Amino acid sequence: MARFSFSRWLGILIKEFIQLRRDRLTFGMIVGIPIIQLMLFGFAINSDPKHLPTAVVMADPGPFSRAWVAAMRNSDYFTIVGSVDERQATALLDRSEVQFVVTFPPGFNRDLVRGKPPTLLVEADATDPMATGGAISVLNKLGAEVFAADLPGLQPPASQLVDLRIHRRYNPEGVTAYNIVPGLMGVILTMTMVLMTGLAMTRERERGTFENLLATPATPLEVMTGKIVPYILIGLIQVTLILLAARWIFDVPMHGNLLLLYGVVLVFICANLTLGITFSSIARNQLQAMQMTFFFFLPSMLLSGFMFPFRGMPEWAQTIGNVLPLTHFLILVRGILLKGNDMNMLWTQIWPILAFMAGILTIGLKTFRRTLD
């Protein structure tokens, strides 16, 4: 066993630092990633979301119902988006445009004054149980605050003045797996699709086989599509496996049309493959392609509503989240599986994915190197 040489060890250390500095992208990532992630996730992530969009179905306007709505708004947990009728309210919930619908029944104010507790129906979109927890616990305490001032000296305690009925729609038992398992489908697809295609092209370039490929009459379109299609098939197999597991192991309900789900999956896969191909035409080697993938993957996990409630994030973070295909895919998959959404309801979430794809494709085609120039 040779003696440990400090100067040899130092030589290796210095060489490693020099190489690290040469690889600009890696160096940038080492410095940039922690800063960006700290800023992004430190400020963006909030597991106790407030300002949740809430629709009101008001069958009995009056001082007490108005006071109740005002109290909800003041609690900071609810943002009242407007008054609607019952049918509209259901549609808003189905399309994930509101988190809550509060229905004041006819005679709400009268019954309250007479000491006969009126029923107040609160429907919550419980596809993500984490998103609604805080708000619901606030609702339970609201009665006392609202009526203590207006109706002093009440006989029954204020908390029993109103018969508060909370319906956890789509996921009445608050099973986390109902939310996570469909979500994982999007996460796994993002990971494998972007990474696999990213590596597929850079691998050819790194090994020098790309030159051989370019020397044949193969056209860029043939090369690109020929390399993509196998991964589309892989993606579809992954989705099938996850769906089988969701059905037979996790008992996730499947209310919607599975064919429609596969259609949505295909759009999502294509968006991710486009991104992967674009990464691979920018990256000079496999390592860089891998780093770019992770750079994209982390915000996809954290800002899309997969791990933390989307509505808990500040507006700027939601804006970033809305660019990511995964954000929309999560709403789509949960919409189809848990809510039984049909095509008409999905369109609002599909076009942002298509827009993302078009944007990335434009960058990709500009950077794709047809020759070795």
Next chain:
Amino acid sequence: MDELVIDVTGLNKHFGDKHVVRDLGLQVRKGEIYGFLGPNGSGKTTSIRMLCGLLTPDSGSGTCLGLDVLKDSAAIKRQVGYMTQKFSLWDDLSIVENLDFVARMFGMPDRREAVDRAIDELGLGGRRKQLAGTLSGGWKQRLALASCLLHRPRLLLLDEPTAGVDPKARRDFWEEIHRLSAAGITILVSTHYMDEAERCHRLAYIAYGNLLASGTADEVVANCRLNTWEIAGDGIHGLAERLRQLPGVDLVASFGTALHVSGTDAARLAASLEAMQKETGLAVTPVAPSLEDAFIHLMQHTADPLGS
């Protein structure tokens, strides 16, 4: 009278602010073996890539197999076999899978027969399912050649095909090249080896983007107008440095037990060597300059614009 397979003039290529190939003109006749020589980084690979449509020249014009090098790169690719400097077949495909893939890329109608014939000619019948990555250097080179001959190209572009290959394999390779040339295939081959250069029908020497000399080996040597003397004897050790300082000496090259001293100014060189002979008593005899003398002379007279 001879049909020109490659006929280009004024080809230029820049990478960023580096002028890699400068006004390259090249005429290669049908069926000849054309050697392409020059120091590392002189633009040989770039030139070859421009000829087969992998790179687009910044300016210039000309034809390759009668097709426009700027506009018809797709058609050129179909008739050219290009062997890259580095082994660029797929390591994780077997021999037969590699050949089959290449045959498909060229859309060959009789794909199976062509692949089988290529494997038989290689003598690799028993190892057709072996992964290409596990082959030795010599076999990789033979497989690469077989793969670029598969679509029966009329022109072969070989970029340093024998780098890292043992002498026996190199000799076999060149026999094969001459067989192909006899069959009417035109071959442009870049190399660093002098013995290989001498096996070519004609040569071009390129340094730092400029074409410095071209013609047969004898013409290239003659055009340098070098006068070469050989100094032999026991005292030559350590003499080279002194010789370089003498007037008229442009070049001193060591050849084992002898030194080759060359210069373009015959009279001054002779005078210097005569004085040297009187002083040391070594045998000094005039010899014909070799191709290597000529190339080293050419190399010394073109300063590396990227170097010092």
